[in-house]
Amino acid sequence: xxxxxxxxxxxxxxxxxxxxxxxxxxxxxxxxxxxxxxxxxxxxxxxxxxxxxxxxxxxxxxxxxxxxxxxxxxxxxxxxxxxxxxxxxxxxxxxxxxxxxxxxxxxxxxxxxxxxxxxxxxxxxxxxxxxxxxxxxxxxxxxxxx
Numbered sequence: 001x002x003x004x005x006x007x008x009x010x011x012x013x014x015x016x017x018x019x020x021x022x023x024x025x026x027x028x029x030x031x032x033x034x035x036x037x038x039x040x041x042x043x044x045x046x047x048x049x050x051x052x053x054x055x056x057x058x059x060x061x062x063x064x065x066x067x068x069x070x071x072x073x074x075x076x077x078x079x080x081x082x083x084x085x086x087x088x089x090x091x092x093x094x095x096x097x098x099x100x101x102x103x104x105x106x107x108x109x110x111x112x113x114x115x116x117x118x119x120x121x122x123x124x125x126x127x128x129x130x131x132x133x134x135x136x137x138x139x140x141x142x143x144x145x146x
Contacts (some may be wrong), residue, residue: 019132020084023125027095028080030121034102035072037114039065095126 040046043065052059079098083091099122106115 016132019128023129023132024080024084026121026125026128027083027098028076030102030118030125031079031098032072032076033121034105034111034114034118036069036076037117038109038111039068039072041111041114045069091129095122095129098122 043061045059045061045065048059048061079094083094086094099119102115102118102122106112106118109115
């Protein structure tokens with residue numbers, strides 16, 4: 001028998017798809033984590049929202065900051081979708097490029113806790129994506145080489 005049986009191949013594909021979606025989701029969270037937490041801290045958004053809730057008024061945060069927060073979230077969602085769409089080779093390059101950019105941003109901004117959270121999300125995403133890669137049947141072009 002050359003490859004796995006049809007039911008086994010279908011099960012393998014479902015596992016790979018689920019692991020790829022989970023890895024892409026955590027990749028998106030990792031992409032958003034550092035800039036989002038940096039924006040929230042740098043513009044005191046949490047303090048402004050809490051003060052607005054206490055007084056019953058709209059938070060005193062400029063519209064520009066809300067736009068930046070929305071842009072960061074949209075960019076992270078787009079990066080996660082792109083990662084899930086790409087083939088394994090380009091996916092690794094995108095992952096490495098984003099992780100390096102976030103590492104450089106963390107060094108330049110000096111934000112330690114958000115950087116730690118982002119790198120933990122990148123690490124978890126990497127492990128899950130490696131698990132997705134391991135589910136390919138033996139002999140498939142995307143399967144890991146032994």
